[in-house]
Amino acid sequence: MRKVIFGLIFILSFEIYAAEPIVELSALPSNNELELYEESEGLFALKILEYYRIAVLYEAQLRLIGLQPANPTSIPTLEELTDADARTLRRYYNQADGLRRQVMDAPDAPYHKKIVELREKIEKMNNDNFILQEQIHRQNLELLSANYYRNRYREMIAQIDSLRSELDKMFFDCRQQSWVQMEHIRQAYDNWKNSASILSIGLSGNYLNYNDSRIDANISPGIALVFNPSPIFGMGKILDIWTEYTYQIIEAEKFYQNKRVNMEYKTDYISTGMNLNIPLSEVMKIENFYLGLKGGYGFFWGSCRLPNTELPSKKWQGQTIRMELMATNFSRFHFPIGFFAAYNFNHYSKDLVFPAFGGEINLGRPWTTNFQLGVRFALWQTVSTTIY
Numbered sequence: 001m002r003k004v005i006f007g008l009i010f011i012l013s014f015e016i017y018a019a020e021p022i023v024e025l026s027a028l029p030s031n032n033e034l035e036l037y038e039e040s041e042g043l044f045a046l047k048i049l050e051y052y053r054i055a056v057l058y059e060a061q062l063r064l065i066g067l068q069p070a071n072p073t074s075i076p077t078l079e080e081l082t083d084a085d086a087r088t089l090r091r092y093y094n095q096a097d098g099l100r101r102q103v104m105d106a107p108d109a110p111y112h113k114k115i116v117e118l119r120e121k122i123e124k125m126n127n128d129n130f131i132l133q134e135q136i137h138r139q140n141l142e143l144l145s146a147n148y149y150r151n152r153y154r155e156m157i158a159q160i161d162s163l164r165s166e167l168d169k170m171f172f173d174c175r176q177q178s179w180v181q182m183e184h185i186r187q188a189y190d191n192w193k194n195s196a197s198i199l200s201i202g203l204s205g206n207y208l209n210y211n212d213s214r215i216d217a218n219i220s221p222g223i224a225l226v227f228n229p230s231p232i233f234g235m236g237k238i239l240d241i242w243t244e245y246t247y248q249i250i251e252a253e254k255f256y257q258n259k260r261v262n263m264e265y266k267t268d269y270i271s272t273g274m275n276l277n278i279p280l281s282e283v284m285k286i287e288n289f290y291l292g293l294k295g296g297y298g299f300f301w302g303s304c305r306l307p308n309t310e311l312p313s314k315k316w317q318g319q320t321i322r323m324e325l326m327a328t329n330f331s332r333f334h335f336p337i338g339f340f341a342a343y344n345f346n347h348y349s350k351d352l353v354f355p356a357f358g359g360e361i362n363l364g365r366p367w368t369t370n371f372q373l374g375v376r377f378a379l380w381q382t383v384s385t386t387i388y
Contacts, residue, residue, distance in 0.1 A: 021103050022061045025054055028093045038084045045081040045174070049167055051092040052076055056163055058099035060156050067106055071098050075166075078174060196231040197328070197336060197378035204342075204374025206246050212363055215252055215354070222246040222372065231382045237279065237292065242322075243272045250304070256358040265304050265354060271320055271344075273298015294324040300346060304354055311355035318348040318365075326376070336378030344370040 029037060029047070037044045055073040062069050073095060080088050202224045208217045224244035230237060246269040254261050275296035281289070300320050305313035321344065328338030345367060352363040 021100050022057050023054055025093075025096055025100050026050075028090065034086045034089065037089065038086060041082055041084055044084045044089065045171075048076050048081060048089060048092050051089075051096045053160075053163065053167075055092070055096035055099050056159070057156075058096065058103055060159055061103055062099065062106070064152050064156070065106055067102070069099055070102050071095060073099070076170075078170070078177075081170070081174060196228060196237045196382045197226070197338075197376075197380070198228050198231055198382060199380040200226045200228075200336075200338075200376050200378045202226060202244075202340065202374050202376035204340075204372045206248070206370055206372050208246075208248060208368060208370045210250075210352075210363065210368050211366060214254070214361060215250060215363070218249045218251070220246055220248040222374070224374075226376070237277050237290075240275050240277065240294075241272070242275065242296070242298070243270075245270055250354075252354060252356065252361060254356050254358065254361065256356075261357055263306055263354075263356060265306055267302060267304045269300055269302045271298055271300035273320060273322060275322065275324065288330065289327055290329040291327050292325075294322070294326065294342075296322040296324070298322065306355050309355075311357075314353045314355055314360075316348055316350045316352055318346055318350070320347075320370075321345040328376070328378075336381055338376045338378075340372075340374055340376055342370075342372040342374075344372070346370060 037047055052073065052075070059069045059073050076092065204222045204224065206220050206222045208220070210217060222244055224242055226240050226242045228237060228240040230239045248267040248269065250265040250267055252263045252265065254263065273296050275294040278293045278295075279290070280286070280293050281291040284291070298320050299317065301315070301317045303313055303315045305311075322342060323344075324340055324342040326338055326340035328336070330337075346369070347367050348365045351365060352368075354361040354363075
């Protein structure tokens with residue numbers, strides 16, 4: 001009878017103090033799976049937190065059996081949860097795996113001592129033939145052990161609840177920060193998309209048609225400044241004022257002293273005026289860029305000279321009607337650039353005269369047209385165009 005009781009207590013003692021991991025540690029994901037975790041910040045953060053939770057449980061198990069963890073756990077930082085780096089995932093896996101190995105390699109010397117003490121007590125009780133006292137003593141030992149492990153279990157549950165609370169707080173802070181960043185990006189994009197240019201510079205190519213076979217105007221460069229005061233007063237892109245300079249080379253032919261003389265004139269045009277803008281992108285519901293149609297009225301002044309001759313230069317002036325189609329704020333670009341095409345109708349208030357040998361070339365007061373293609377850069381925007 002004594003041998004049977006001793007054997008039962010010996011087996012129960014090993015079951016109580018067995019050094020087995022409290023939870024299972026899943027294997028490290030393969031290289032293909034790691035690529036999936038790196039592409040999803042949410043899955044990556046959950047996997048790191050899973051390894052961290054298991055490491056905390058192993059550390060708690062080691063402390064319960066009276067051992068000091070060889071590599072204490074470290075709480076993941078927000079940067080580690082969001083950087084999606086496979087090296088970080090491997091480090092937290094190795095941390096949990098090291099604690100698991102320490103649990104499995106835990107020595108059982110302290111528990112063997114307890115078993116010997118129980119054996120001596122049992123032998124002493126058997127020698128004294130106090131069977132009833134032996135049973136009561138065994139029951140008391142089991143009760144003390146159960147209370148001890150019950151208290152330890154409650155402490156471990158409290159630690160897990162505390163860890164879960166910290167993890168929930170970290171998830172909430174991470175998600176809230178992500179929302180704030182997304183809102184900043186959305187607000188910056190909306191501001192950039194709806195931004196208006198207050199001051200811009202434009203470069204263009206111009207073709208001026210004089211509607212006369214005697215005059216041939218080459219394609220000429222032009223530069224213009226456009227000032228849009230509307231955003232300053234909260235009126236969007238309704239009104240702008242332009243000032244433009246165009247340099248032209250004009251060729252003409254004339255018979256002089258029974259000879260055909262080719263003349264090349266140098267001309268300068270300066271024009272200024274005011275435009276009204278119609279936002280076609282809002283009417284046509286275009287979202288990827290801004291499209292506007294402008295109609296304007298202004299004045300121009302011009303001068304013409306025949307270099308390397310003593311012929312006097314000529315000056316003229318008149319009114320201009322301008323139609324322009326422009327596009328800007330393209331979603332694919334993050335810098336303020338726009339393109340435009342314009343068609344001008346010019347009416348001369350003075351005779352259009354070119355100096356020439358043997359008499360001037362007088363075109364009267366005609367209507368001429370000017371076609372322009374150009375690009376425009378914003379020097380001053382209402383908001384920054386940087387998406388951050």
